[in-house]
Amino acid sequence: MAQLSVENLFVKYGSVTAVRDISFMVEDGEFVSLLGPSGCGKSTTLRCIAGLEASSAGTIRIGGEIVAADGLEVPPEKRGINMVFQSYAVWPHMSVFENVAYGLRTRGEDAEQIKAKVGEALQTVGLEGYAGRFGTELSGGQQQRVALARAIVTSPRLLLFDEPLSNLDAGLRERMRFELVELQRRLGKTSLYVTHDQSEAMLMSDRIILMKDGQLMQSGTPRDLYDRPASRFAAEFIGNANILEGEIASGPGGDRSLARLAGGVLVEGRFSWPDQVRSSGPVLVCIRAESIAQVAQGETGKNIFDAQIRSVNFLGAVVNCLMQVGEVQLRADLPARNPPAAGATIRIRIDPDAVTMISER
Ligand SMILES: Nc1ncnc2c1ncn2[C@@H]1O[C@H](COP(=O)(O)OP(=O)(O)O)[C@@H](O)[C@H]1O
Numbered sequence: 309m310a311q312l313s314v315e316n317l318f319v320k321y322g323s324v325t326a327v328r329d330i331s332f333m334v335e336d337g338e339f340v341s342l343l344g345p346s347g348c349g350k351s352t353t354l355r356c357i358a359g360l361e362a363s364s365a366g367t368i369r370i371g372g373e374i375v376a377a378d379g380l381e382v383p384p385e386k387r388g389i390n391m392v393f394q395s396y397a398v399w400p401h402m403s404v405f406e407n408v409a410y411g412l413r414t415r416g417e418d419a420e421q422i423k424a425k426v427g428e429a430l431q432t433v434g435l436e437g438y439a440g441r442f443g444t445e446l447s448g449g450q451q452q453r454v455a456l457a458r459a460i461v462t463s464p465r466l467l468l469f470d471e472p473l474s475n476l477d478a479g480l481r482e483r484m485r486f487e488l489v490e491l492q493r494r495l496g497k498t499s500l501y502v503t504h505d506q507s508e509a510m511l512m513s514d515r516i517i518l519m520k521d522g523q524l525m526q527s528g529t530p531r532d533l534y535d536r537p538a539s540r541f542a543a544e545f546i547g548n549a550n551i552l553e554g555e556i557a558s559g560p561g562g563d564r565s566l567a568r569l570a571g572g573v574l575v576e577g578r579f580s581w582p583d584q585v586r587s588s589g590p591v592l593v594c595i596r597a598e599s600i601a602q603v604a605q606g607e608t609g610k611n612i613f614d615a616q617i618r619s620v621n622f623l624g625a626v627v628n629c630l631m632q633v634g635e636v637q638l639r640a641d642l643p644a645r646n647p648p649a650a651g652a653t654i655r656i657r658i659d660p661d662a663v664t665m666i667s668e669r
């Protein structure tokens with residue numbers, strides 16, 4: 309078992325509290341991301357788990373065993389973890405083989421065993437045939453694979469990643485996301501992955517832990533966070549959404565509520581979370597750009613409006629349109645095939661199931 313548990317973790321640097329009462333679990337074999345803007349405390353949390361940083365309070369357990377608590381700090385090399393960083397930290401003057409073998413050598417494993425394990429790790433990351441190359445003879449992507457091989461070769465209980473793909477160029481970064489997650493599934497290693505990139509976290513993770521200012525804002529599957537943001541921050545940080553301030557006009561009726569937006573525009577949706585449901589007062593209405601569709605001119609019904617197109621931006625698969633519904637401005641992704649023209653008035657429908665209401669301003 310290599311479950312990770314973090315309980316009430318605090319990290320203070322003088323007067324700065326970098327991590328404020330963070331608690332979460334990563335189950336055996338799970339891939340979890342810490343996601344949040346730069347400076348929110350992701351790396352600090354990860355470094356505490358690795359034992360590279362001392363916590364001010366809290367308890368960290370790996371495989372049920374306490375590795376950090378009041379007055380106790382198990383040294384990094386005794387935690388059964390390995391970490392992959394943004395900087396590849398591949399030793400340029402050593403061969404790929406020696407780079408990967410290093411951890412095994414310091415453990416004093418015998419030569420035969422080292423050869424077999426390094427060979428297997430290099431094969432796992434797609435670097436068979438590269439054992440004799442030097443660090444300086446590798447591309448950025450290959451160096452990151454070496455770092456990965458080095459992390460898995462010692463069979464750690466837990467893999468920690470701190471923005472490992474951020475230094476790669478866009479195309480390679482995208483490919484490596486798929487490769488890395490495929491590798492993790494294959495190895496079944498419990499993994500905690502730090503990123504500020506929401507699309508990376510969405511694509512790779514079983515679960516996402518969303519952080520802001522050292523605090524945990526929301527955790528759940530990528531789908532949970534996308535479909536049911538619990539705060540303005542979550543709604544803004546994940547995906548493209550129109551976030552509009554309104555008042556509850558009526559509801560709840562069933563699980564639907566009606567909100568009045570600027571200029572009296574009435575839109576139906578549902579609260580993200582049952583404990584947030586209100587029957588009056590201010591509300592945030594979150595409308596995803598892709599939940600707006602063009603419908604026939606004569607169409608009537610709930611959440612159907614006339615919209616005047618202000619601008620049309622071609623994005624490839626879709627066009628992003630800025631449109632005006634009364635006093636409300638919306639951004640919508642519409643199919644790029646027959647896009648509306650700027651200046652035109654079209655009929656739109658906003659899928660009420662995709663309109664989430666948040667009782668926070
Ligand atoms: N060694 C340190 N001394 C003082 N402040 C630090 C130190 N390390 C990090 N911080 C501060 O702690 C906060 C969280 O940093 P960090 O965990 O690196 O954020 P992230 O990885 O999410 O970008 C930031 O405000 C940062 O400036």
Ligand SMILES: [Mg+2]
Pocket residue numbers: 350351352
């Ligand atoms: Mg960081």
